[in-house]
Amino acid sequence: MNDLNDLLDQGSEWGPWLVDIAIGLAAGIVIFFVGRFLAKKIAKWCERRMLKSNVDKAVAGFTSSIVYALIFAASTLMALGQVGVQTTSFIAILGAAGLAIGLALQGSLSNFASGVLIILLRPFRAGDFIDAAGQMGVVDRIELFHTELKTPDNRVVIIPNSSIMGGSIVNFSREATRRLDLVIGISYESDIRLAKELLEGILNSEDRILKDPAYVIAVGELADSSVNFNVRPWVKSEDYWGVRADLLEKIKYTFDENGVGIPYPQMDVHVTKAD
Incomplete structure (x- = not known):
């Protein structure tokens, strides 16, 4: 009888803690999915607004990708905070592991840096017909890590940005x-x-x-x-x-x-x- 009473007492003590965990977990899940949904909507809205302002399609696509990544990252950190993860410690751990992550993702970081260079140097624009990295096609979009071309026979070719910037680029549409x-x-x-x-x-x-x-x-x-x-x-x-x-x-x-x-x-x- 005493053991049963002890279990009930412990259950009454654990109940609020379990409820808090469940509420935090549910809130974290909701924040994560809502944040991802809002990130997509806001990124698309930004892209549409930039296109209406006559901003180049490639620049608009690249900018919208960055906006999506930032909002998604912020939503993920907020969700982790609701679950109970110390975000400050989490950020510190990410910072400490940054070197290892950077070494492991050298290709991705190189593609991102090359994407930034493409936007800054503007060797081509959306709609230009180019020959880059051994592929020929019309530039459709410039994303964070890759560029999409459409070939004359309507195939979509996805080229890493580092491959484009690492070789010769022939722009057939630059001159009139x-x-x-x-x-x-x-x-x-x-x-x-x-x-x-x-x-x-x-x-x-x-x-x-x-x-x-x-x-x-x-x-x-x-x-x-x-x-x-x-x-x-x-x-x-x-x-x-x-x-x-x-x-x-x-x-x-x-x-x-x-x-x-x-x-x-x-x-x-x-x-x-x-x-």
């Missing part, structure tokens, strides 16, 4: 105009003057080719199987691929109609009969 570099070969039997006149007529008839700078048509090489012309017109950047395809098609049809041969690699074999 681009030069087409075509090499057109004709056979040695064809008339060079006629071929040049035909090329000039094709370029003059194409409205998308710019008058300034003027195009260039010149014999570039007497190759093994052909006489090669360098054809170099200037176009607007957005017209580059369309004009290139149309010119190649027109050149082929025009040369065929006027008897100008476009050769293919060939080899002459001479057979000598021995006595």
